[in-house]
Amino acid sequence: MxxxxxxxxxxxxxxxxxxxxxxxxxxxxxxxxxxxxxxxxxxxxxxxSSESSISGKMPSEIAQDLYEEEYPSDDGLTALLVFHREGGLKVEDREKITSFSEWLTTDDKPEAFSSVLPFHQFNESIQNQMFSKDQSTLIINASLKENIDSDVANQAFDSLRNQFTRMGATDIQFEITGPAGISADTVTLFKxxxxxxxxxxxxxxxxxxxxxxxxxxxxxxxxxxxxxxxxxxxxxxxxxxxxxxxxxxxxxxxxxxxxxxxxxxxxxxxxxxxxxxxxxxxxxxxxxxxxxxxxxxxxxxxxxxxxxxxxxxxxxxxxxxxxxxxxxxxxxxxxxxxxxxxxxxxxxxxxxxxxxxxxxxxxxAADTNKHPFWEKASQLIVTYPKRMAVLLLIIFGLSAYQFSTISPSYNLLKSFPEDLSSRVGFEILEENYPAGQLAPLTVLVHQDQIATNNVAENVASLQALAKSIEETEGISTISPSITDEMVSAQVSLPKGFQSDSLNSFSFQIILDDHPYEQSSMDTVESLLQQKDELMKNAGFDSEETQLYLIGQTAKLVDIQSMNQRDTIVLITLVTLLLIGLLSIQTKSFKLAFLMVATILLSYFASLGFSWLIFKYLLGLDAISYRIPVYTFVFMVALGIDYNIMLLARIKERAKEVEWIQAVKEGVTLTGGVISSAGVILAATFAVLITQPLQELYLFGMTMAIGILLDTFVVRGFLLPTLLVWTTKKRKITFNCEDTLKK
Missing domain, CATH: 1.20.1640.10 (Multidrug efflux transporter AcrB transmembrane domain)
Structure with missing residues (x-):
């Protein structure tokens, strides 16, 4: 070294x-x-970066890969074309939408689309079923080709909007949402x-x-x-x-x-x-x-x-x-x-x-580095170290407690601007269709080899499985219904129910609650935990036949699991690494521990305090699940900087004066510059408030609040009081490195 x-x-x-x-x-x-x-x-x-694992081996990812293998398709991401009019779509609106649907099947449509639901080809009875109950909203599914670039997708969506306008449908609200719409809007946001x-x-x-x-x-x-x-x-x-x-x-x-x-x-x-x-x-x-x-x-x-x-x-x-x-x-x-x-x-x-x-x-010229405020503050620190430390620890402890009350949100759309098409379209669907229909789950039952002559037996087991799942709390309906006629082969199996390989069957689950809410995630997690028992009770051999869940909610369950795992790993590794690195610099485990402990307390208190602001002043009921992780990495890494600068100056002075005087002078000499640096650092992160994504501007606000608390309170008062309190009896003029080993 x-x-x-x-x-x-x-x-x-x-x-x-x-x-x-x-x-x-x-x-x-x-x-x-x-x-x-x-x-x-x-x-x-x-x-x-997609919201997935680096290995691609999470349960929902394995399930998705298997589904694509069993039910191959050239389709890529799905766009939901949303048509809406307050008070209900009129007859002439339906005619315009029908004409638009016809255009979407011609060669004039953008080449980025692989398939579009042919609304115009359905009879009136089927068309009516596609509208919301109040007849105000209609969804048409459109699939992009695989691996379409986001810029190409955006151009394709612009072509749809322009064509719909040319058809004279200016008084019908037309939005594009779904996975494809969300992906395209994300790129636009950061352009x-x-x-x-x-x-x-x-x-x-x-x-x-x-x-x-x-x-x-x-x-x-x-x-x-x-x-x-x-x-x-x-x-x-x-x-x-x-x-x-x-x-x-x-x-x-x-x-x-x-x-x-x-x-x-x-x-x-x-x-x-x-x-x-x-x-x-x-x-x-x-x-x-x-x-x-x-x-x-x-x-x-x-x-x-x-x-x-x-x-x-x-x-x-x-x-x-x-x-x-x-x-x-x-x-x-x-x-x-x-x-x-x-x-x-x-x-x-x-x-x-x-x-x-x-x-x-x-x-x-006279040295003006000593700031009057920090001269007075340093005097208070060395005079009342215990009282100040205890008071600050209590205040920060109460604020840190609020960290445990934070509600994480896994709904990316809530981070988007309120006027963005994908968010507007999704919110229209939320208001006009049952919540669970927004993102149904697919149940995939797969066996390495399913003999053709065992289809009836498998369908009977699937009927029992579907019935058990439908009776589970949080499940609304199963589609398609597996009837006795299907079991006895009196009617043909619905298209897509069995894969071409004959190895898999699939059906859809509609959840009671919003697919992005915690209650729906809990329902899916419960199903995954019970899947072996469900399969056994339905008559399947759980060793030969596997049940998989595919869909956005199943994906969110994996994201929640990864987020919890990564949070624990990051806090553990960063804490250990910083203590080790700072022990080398200060040549004192105690000093390193104090520095890291105060910055960790600052992190939890800052998040807790920020959550109170977001909840009671901004009216938010949840914040993005990523914010605590981002904040931890940056606040701890950057916040420790000021402690390092303060300790470096204290070490410098401790070679000439006693420890308590060295702390006092260290605070006085660094107070002005560190305060200025902290204000600028906080303001710089606050610039993220200009970003269009709620996740980023809430992160910027949290960082700004945390840095200011860390600069003026933790580094300015808490750490120095602890340094004086824990070494107050040592009236030594010393070589800092040797004494701090003790």
Missing amino acids: KRIMKSLKKIVQFSSSKKGAKWVIFFWIVFMILLSFTAPSSKEYASN NADFVLMITTILLIFFLLMVIYRSPIIAIIPVIIALIAYGVIDRILGIAGKWDWFTVDSASISIMLVLLFAVITDYSLFIFSRYRSELKKYPSHYEAMHHAATPLAEPIFFSGGTILMAMLTLFFTVFKPYNHFAPVFAVAVILILLAGLTLIPSMFALFGRKAFWPFIPQMD
Whole structure:
């Protein structure tokens, strides 16, 4: 470790030198320009990660693969074409829809569609059954071809809307929802989101730095550094996407952009805060940067290391949207760390005193790094450590308790803007059709070999199975009904009831409740737990014949299972890794434990507090199940940064003064810069509020709240009071590393 620290200091010292600063900046800019001309952008190969496992071996995935094998089809995702008029569709509306249905069967329809339900070919009796009870709504199913690109699907949907308008149906509400509509809308949402996010982030950071430091050059330098780093990261991710090194997830790029600007700004603040102090001691601005950046090499390295370790733990997740974040963030954090150790000190060293214009620091001027508020706060901390610690632990404990009351939502559509076609269409269906019909479940009964002469026996067993399932709580109806005539072969089996291979039978289940609600998921989970018993009671040999459930609700049960598993894995791994890494840095398990424990308490309290805001102020009854996981990884990784910076300064002072005085001075000296960094970091994540997806802007709000609590309360008061309280009796002027081992 000593060799690593020695090498890091040499890198920082080279980057701070007159010659080295110019070479470092030259290298970064040339590398960025070369990549911009030779490598693709990450957006060209970015995709949305499906809500599935990385192995593809979850029960619903195995069931889906088997169903596609037994009932092969060229169809891809299904689009639900929704026609609606308040008060009921009129006769002339039906005529227009019929004409539109006829057009959908001609060669003029978009080539992206493989099949469309021929509404116009049905007699009036069958057509009437397709309408909602109040005759206000009609659904027509349309299937896209397999593996159709989302952009092509969007063009096809636009063609449908244009054609329907040309037919004069402007007064009929026409929406496109279902899996295909949702997928296409998801791509549309993120089309220009990154550009808006980048511009908003840049303007916000520039504005806040101008307000805090009142220097236009200081405000623009971190933005320039972040843009250079982004230019390199974006193209490296583009290369990775082009050569299929890993999946470049669209959502991860958006959050990575925020992370990049936030961390680069944080490191810039830490460096130029020290740099300003050193410029008052040394005439050469390169020498001043040498003395400012060298002590920060270690905390920046461990800060970047903790973020990187947290991101790498995502590789151990099994849920694709989590797992696919890992490589994108790993690449980004490594390059951010390199920029923190090279590009940031080089850029500030090159600008010198001019960077602080119009408030240029002069030689022998008074050091203004001590903030009056934090001087008073530090005095309170060392005077009443026990009282303050206990009070804060109680408040945070009560807030953390609210974490257990969070209701997770597995309904992706609730994250979409309220005016988006796929959400509007689905909500129309919710209002006008029985909830369970929105996403029926398919029961697949499969046997490796089903003899043709055993069909009657199998149908009798299927009848008994269907009856048992229908009697289960939470099940509405079974379709088709398996009648005695079907058992005795007096009537033919319905089309699609038995697979062409004769190895499988299938029928549909309609649930009582909304297919995306927890009650429906509990019903499906109960069926899966009882499936062997159900099969046995129906007369099937459970060793030879298997029951599978296929559908959105069955998929959600697996997502819930993966999410719970990944949450436990992430919290365990991140906690252990951070304690290990911080033990190496501080050379004290106790200090490492205190730092990680306070950040974990901050995480649970922040989520609990945010949930109260979402529930009682925003009126939400649930939040996306992903938010706690995303928040944990980023809040813990970024929040620990400030603890590292604080401890680094305390360690520095502890070599000259007693421990309690070192804590006091550490809080005073770092309070201003860490508070400024925390405000900017929180504001940067708050930029996600501009994103069109509810999941992202709630995540941004949670992160902003958590970072502010962590900056001003946990790092500012809780951790220092614990540091003083747990070591108050040690009145030692000490070498920090040796004493902290005790």
